[in-house]
Amino acid sequence: MIDASAERGIAFRPQPIGLFHSAAIVFWKDLLIEWRTRARLNALIFFAVATLLLFSFALGPDTALLRQNAAGYLWLGILFASVLSLGESFRVETENSSMDGLKLAPVDARAVFLGKAVGNGPMLFALSFVLLPILVALYDVSIAGGLAALVGVLALGCAAITAPGTIYAAIASNARARDVLLPLLLFPLLVPALLASVKASALVLQGDPMHQLGSWLGLLAGFNLIYWGLGFTLFPRVVED
Amino acid sequence: MMQTEPKALALDIRDVSKRYGPRWALARLSYSLPLGTSLLLTGHNGSGKSTLLRIIATSSSPTAGGLSVLGLDAREQREDVRRQTALLSHSSFLYEDLTAEQNLLLLARLLGAAHARDIVSGLLTKVGLATRADHAVRTFSAGMRKRLAIARVLLKQPRLVLLDEPFGELDPAGIAAMEKIIGEMQDKGTTVILATHLIEQGRALTQRRLHLREGRAVAA
């Protein structure tokens, strides 16, 4: 077990690193895990695509109706997928009490929040990008005109999901019936963000004659500020014993 | 108890109690340990050994009472305590989906190590996992996980090390190697607190013994 010749080079002087640096390391760690388990990521994408397909089956082949509601289906698909990916992101932390390992490293719990919340964001964002062509194909919407605006809506909407999602997933991952608990806590909470995201996306997809998009985006940005602020402040209370 | 300067104490536990629901896992425990003196922690399952180690590591905080670790208050200076202590727990703290090397690199980077890769490869060689560095922890046996977990502890170069059943799941060669690692840490001035059922091995490595029964200190 011991090879004394390897002794050289181990010694170094551990030193504190900043909040954002540790958040970046946690973020990088999560991306690495996602990459190494990309089969799981693929399954998540297929799940979201299947959701979009199911909406069209549930409503029948009425193209006009589907086109009109496309924004709603897109966000429901993202929301359903987000619960799975958030739950998975904390299952990884509870498996060997790795969250304790991070805490004792030591990593500031707020850095863990930032790292994980920011890590879940791009995941959902990427997922929503995969869903866009499906949206075009299935629901006959045109996204070419407002792609830039749509990117903004998707980014803000995904961020609004991941901040409260991260803190609730941390709670649910330690409770019984975690798979039921996370959506039960998260879905009603996200109604405002969902309303704003759907409305803003619909304006992009169907035209915005009244120029309302800006105010919906502003609203969404405001929600983000509140959710991220609360998450950042309260997350340490959730993970510290 | 002999009076010592607070600075020279590795551990100063004052009336610590810890409640888990209907049970007091620790009941008004007081104990102090001079720096550099290693402690053997014994007691049956459920006697409070692991709880005590978790509280010293600041992974968990006492319901009542307070403690200083390495002269630092465990509540007020928690970050500093965490920086200078390392806990080998029943849970390995390892990410199953990462490789052995990635697990150690993560900690090395969090500790601000400059040449993280060299340090980690040296450590993996030291614990005999160099050939498995690129394998996911998920494929490891219990003994290999234990080795990787001790490598995590060594990486932190702690002044106080807390070992919860370090010999569990190791074969006789592994136990001997673990004893050697513990001895080396002590030689470098690390204070060791060791909880184990292997009392013979434990006694050989430590100078003092604290026996717990139902969360209280008793004569063994």
Place this chain on the structure above:
Amino acid sequence: MPTWTSYVLLLAVLGLFGVHLAVPATRAWVWKVLAVLGVGGVVSGSYLALAVAPADHEMGDVYRIMFAHVPEVWMALLALCVNFGASVAFLFRKDLSLDALSEACAEVGLFFGTIGVLLGAIWGRPTWGVWWDWDPRLTTAAIMLVVYSGYLALRKFVDDPEKRATWSAVVGIIAASDLPILWFSVRWWRSLHQRQSGAGKMDPTIWSILMWNTAALMALTIVFAYQRYRIAQATRAREVALPSALPPDSGDVPSEAA
């Protein structure tokens, strides 16, 4: 009916509650007086609402459901505000009785809120012609009920009392912060509606009867919350080891050279 009678009842309820809080010796009986006041107030208030209040010139008799609906919703909001306050306080002082208070208030708030929303739906049927309208108030109230059902479900799914208390406090704070956002977003989403009615344009008789019912329900809210709080306290006393189980003094430390 003169308005001052309602304010007298309201003051009596609040005064009794103050006595109840300030003088622990009175806790054995004050709540019973409050319960009698509450039940009597609701019975007499129902009579006032059905027989004494004048019919509305637009909505006729249908509007009378307001005398029950509005105070119910107010009391629900009051209880949930206390829940929020207790949740914040818990994070500062880890006192399990604050957690007991949060739990009691969440349940009472959910109870009154559910009745309030049901009454609102019943009111909506003849007024709007549908049971449900995506009116901001109704929508916000309905989602609020789901949010707090989730909050109470979380309490059921966590065994360790201390962890449960902390996590519930966190969820309680986030849930309460979400409600104004929710209200705001639904209003923007709908962007049309009837304005909230205030005392200004209300008939004085109607206002005083509304106040009478509010005072009566306030008494009941206090009684319910207090009783639920006592049960919650008793539950905690059973599931949490008490300091009395600890040894009186840590004494000498037996330590042995290994």
